[in-house]
Amino acid sequence: MAGVASNNAWIAYQAQGATGSTKLAQGTKAKTTPVATKGTRSGVTGGSITSSREIGHLAETDANRDQGVVYLKKDELKGSPELYVRRKGCVPFFWGALGNIASTETTPPKVEHAITPGNVLPYFTFWSAFNTGTGGSEGEKELYEEFINCVIADINLKGAAGNPLSITATVLGTETKKWATNPLVASEPTMENDTPYVFSNAKVELGGAATHLINDIDFSLSNNAVAQQTDKPYPFDIGIGKRTVSCGFSIILENIEEYNEFHYANKKKTGEMEIAPGIYETKLKFTFEIDASNSIEIYLPHVAYEEYPITPNADGAPMVVPVKAVGQRSSEDIVKVTIKNEKKVYG
Amino acid sequence: MAKIERASGIEFALVSGNGIDLVLDDDSPQVEIDDDLATKVLEENPAVVVVADHAEVPPVGLFGEN
Numbered sequence: 001m002a003g004v005a006s007n008n009a010w011i012a013y014q015a016q017g018a019t020g021s022t023k024l025a026q027g028t029k030a031k032t033t034p035v036a037t038k039g040t041r042s043g044v045t046g047g048s049i050t051s052s053r054e055i056g057h058l059a060e061t062d063a064n065r066d067q068g069v070v071y072l073k074k075d076e077l078k079g080s081p082e083l084y085v086r087r088k089g090c091v092p093f094f095w096g097a098l099g100n101i102a103s104t105e106t107t108p109p110k111v112e113h114a115i116t117p118g119n120v121l122p123y124f125t126f127w128s129a130f131n132t133g134t135g136g137s138e139g140e141k142e143l144y145e146e147f148i149n150c151v152i153a154d155i156n157l158k159g160a161a162g163n164p165l166s167i168t169a170t171v172l173g174t175e176t177k178k179w180a181t182n183p184l185v186a187s188e189p190t191m192e193n194d195t196p197y198v199f200s201n202a203k204v205e206l207g208g209a210a211t212h213l214i215n216d217i218d219f220s221l222s223n224n225a226v227a228q229q230t231d232k233p234y235p236f237d238i239g240i241g242k243r244t245v246s247c248g249f250s251i252i253l254e255n256i257e258e259y260n261e262f263h264y265a266n267k268k269k270t271g272e273m274e275i276a277p278g279i280y281e282t283k284l285k286f287t288f289e290i291d292a293s294n295s296i297e298i299y300l301p302h303v304a305y306e307e308y309p310i311t312p313n314a315d316g317a318p319m320v321v322p323v324k325a326v327g328q329r330s331s332e333d334i335v336k337v338t339i340k341n342e343k344k345v346y347g
Numbered sequence: 348m349a350k351i352e353r354a355s356g357i358e359f360a361l362v363s364g365n366g367i368d369l370v371l372d373d374d375s376p377q378v379e380i381d382d383d384l385a386t387k388v389l390e391e392n393p394a395v396v397v398v399a400d401h402a403e404v405p406p407v408g409l410f411g412e413n
Contacts, residue, residue: 015363100363101364102361102363103392104357104359104393106358107356107358111359114392118365122364344359344361344372
């Protein structure tokens, strides 16, 4: 067959830490030996993780009109794998992007992960496999790569009514290694194949009150991370910057109270009002619950709307407003994610 | 130094962040760490307790007095 099927691929990941010790994972850029029970392996719905070469052209004056010879500027480890949100695999992504985790397991297996913002992010090792076909030697046909000292720079969780949730993690790392055989062969985590979360599992609270009017979510957290290149073509380390949290959602417009709050800092529906200089702040909580033991709660205690566009439409269909809100600092965590499942996740 | 372990009925406790990277499970039921780190761990995860007979038990924050 000409061409190679592109679906036979997976990624795996595990936090680089020291289990059962007080060794500080976050300051230790050293890969962890994979442990089957401690890592996560999953298919992707899009994106990948790989080394990315940036090529430059020499530009000096001479008598030739053709562009100059090429040279390697950098070879960065980066990627944005997108996965369905399943019970276990989303935990490392949220933890990696936020920084702090406290997990507790009670019997029967019931684990609660409280994930909160930290000033330092953990490092992860990622692995990817791509089987390019059968025949020939294994090393010829299968591509295995290992990505070390990876930081989850950004995450984006998306879901819409009737659809499964997906999460995309933007990953930046330092070292890439190509393996001739599967480096996880002796310790390969089981492929995740449980039913993903779907938007029908959602319970939404806006301003502390339950609402059934929201029909999608687009939650993003960015650490504004940058690869720091020094004396190698690949990065020396990953630097993290300001943390930004935003959440977009579409709300079926039943009344104009929130719109009034956004512009006029008053939710009253009658009488005249003037544009108010104040910022309206509210709180937002998305909970996706499969059952009592399996749920994801994303809580933003202080968000301000950035956009609340009410626009006419000649179709005459009921209005759905695509709202954009941003988190802001306060005495509380800017965002807190609580995940309940039956899976331990090790550091 | 303080010795910490899992509270009663807890199978697994993990605390990571703020300079802590700690797992308590059957393979590692007790860990001895600095007093200040122990205080942080107790604040982060209520499933972790200080071993009762340990001489250097830091009382601060243990039962929420602070």
